[in-house]
Amino acid sequence: MLDVLKVRIYPNKEQEISLAKSFGCSRFVWNFYLNKTNTQYQETGKGMTYCQMAKDLTQLKxxxxxxxxxxxxxxxLQQSLINLETAFKNFFSKRTGFPKFKSKHSKQSIRFPESCSIKSGNLKLPKLGLVKASFSKSVNGKIKSVTVSKTSTDKYFAAILFETDELTTAKTGKISGIDLGLNSLVTVFDGENCYKIAPIKPTRKYAKRLRIRQKSLSRKVKGSNNRRKAVKVVAKVHEKISNTRANFLHKLSRKLVDDNQVIVAENLCVQGLARTKLAVGIHDAGFGMLLNFISYKLDREGGKFVQVDRFFPSSKLCSCCGHKNDLLNLSIREWICSSCQTTHDRDENASRNLRAEGIKILSTNTVGHTELQACGEAVRLVGTCAKKRVSQKQESPATLR
Ligand SMILES: [Zn+2]
Structure with a gap:
């Protein structure tokens, strides 16, 4: 299987210059062919494929x-074209918006799809040579690619994608249903107990600091040195916010994955939700990021992440008798089932339903072979039970923002 390790790297002056050139060329290639394929589309009704772009690039050079x-x-540069083609494919399958032009002021990244290695604790990259790196753990496997990125606060990172054949032993632990929400970030039901975890709100926490620094930025003269410094200072606050969020979610997902062998969650349409009034809260809570973290950590350790269709009425069903309460809306936190008179906490009820639905999904699929035993239920695990997210994407620089 594939695994990713993200490490901080410390290029020297010469390497920094070389990287800056590569970032620039890669960005140029992206923007140039984004424009070219748009123009061609308008003229002929057909965009450019990767092969056409690559051929064209050879001539352009x-x-x-x-x-x-x-x-x-x-x-x-070819990788940049592959990424562009992927961006278009994602757009046409309605997963993302239309590809955007890249700016030199946002985060920069390039991907080396070959010829990378690790030599005496440092990273060896094509044309750059040995780059100083700090490894938190060792990479034992063939390196598939390395993505180098530079944050807006001038830090460099390398995300190393490698093949590992480390055997994941069958994971043990509970089966839990988790319900995501803004009041309590996650409500976990593990078959016996139910507990809630409160969200952190880094955006709110740092709002004042951000406001002060943005104000100071707005007073600086355009193009001045002071302005450039102020931009960095603002970027630092943004970095602090996203680091705080990621750190919290890493710890939380670690705990959930340590406790469970199967986690069942709702397949949220995070993008759709982010367009609503709740946007800031949802972005702050980092639902999508949390699910990604849980998914790839479970995957890595031989557990299962089950996503229940988002149209499953997890909140409206009574987890005792199955009665569906159609009167339930978002503001009702507690309700009594009209059929069996049980009093429900909204989130707890949802996590119970999700857990039951997840077990149903796992046990009705018959392809698998692994027998799971958790809290009395025997469940067959299958390979195709849920949409798996590819672990290589999770820590790629683009998604860690
Ligand atoms: Zn009931």
Missing amino acids: KLPDHGWLQEPTAAV
């Missing part, structure tokens, strides 16, 4: 005024 495109490794 030969032009005397585009010779600078030959400085970075060719593979890095």
Whole structure:
């Protein structure tokens, strides 16, 4: 299976310059072909495929005024085209919005799809040579690719994707249903007990600091040195906010994954929710990130992450008798089932329903072979029970923002 390790790297001055050129060329290639494929689409009704773009790029590099495109490794620029093609595919399958032009002021990243290695605790990259790195753990497996990124606060990171054949032993633990919400971030029902975890609100916590620094930024003269410094200071606060959130979610997902072998959650449409009034709260809570973390951690350790269809009425069903309460709306936190008179806490009831539904999904699939035993229920595990998220995506720089 594939695994990702993200490490901080410390390029020297020369390497920084070389990286800056590669970031620039890669960004140029993206923007150039995004524009070109848009124009071609308007004229002919057809965009460009990766093959067409790659062929075109080879010709472009030969032009005397585009010779600078030959400085970075060719593979890095081709990767940029592959990413562009993927962005279009994602757009056409309605997973994301239309590809955007890249700006040199946001986070920069390039991917080396080959020829990367680790030498005496440092990272060896094509054309750059050995780059100083701090590894938190060792990479034992073939390196597939390395994505190097630079944050807006001038830190460099490398996300190393590698193949590992470390055997994951069958995971043990409970089966839990988790309900996500803004009042309590997660409500966990493990078959016996139910507990809630309160959300953190980093955006709210740092709002004042952010406001003060943004104000100070707005007073600076455009193009001045002071303004550039102030931009960095604002970026630092944003970095602090996202680090606080990621750190909290890493710890929480670690605890959940340690306790459970199966976690059942609702398949939320995070993008859809983020367009609603609740947007800030949802972004702050980091639902999508939490589910990603749980998913890849469970995956790595041989557990299962089950996603229940988001149209499953997890809140409206009575977890005791199955009666459906259609009168329930978001403001009702507690209700009494008209059929069996049980008093329900909204979130707890939902987590109970999700757990039961997850077990149903697992046990009605018959392809698998692993027998699971948790709190009395025997469940067959299957390979195709839920949409698996690819672990390599989770810690890629684009999603850790
Ligand atoms: Zn009932």
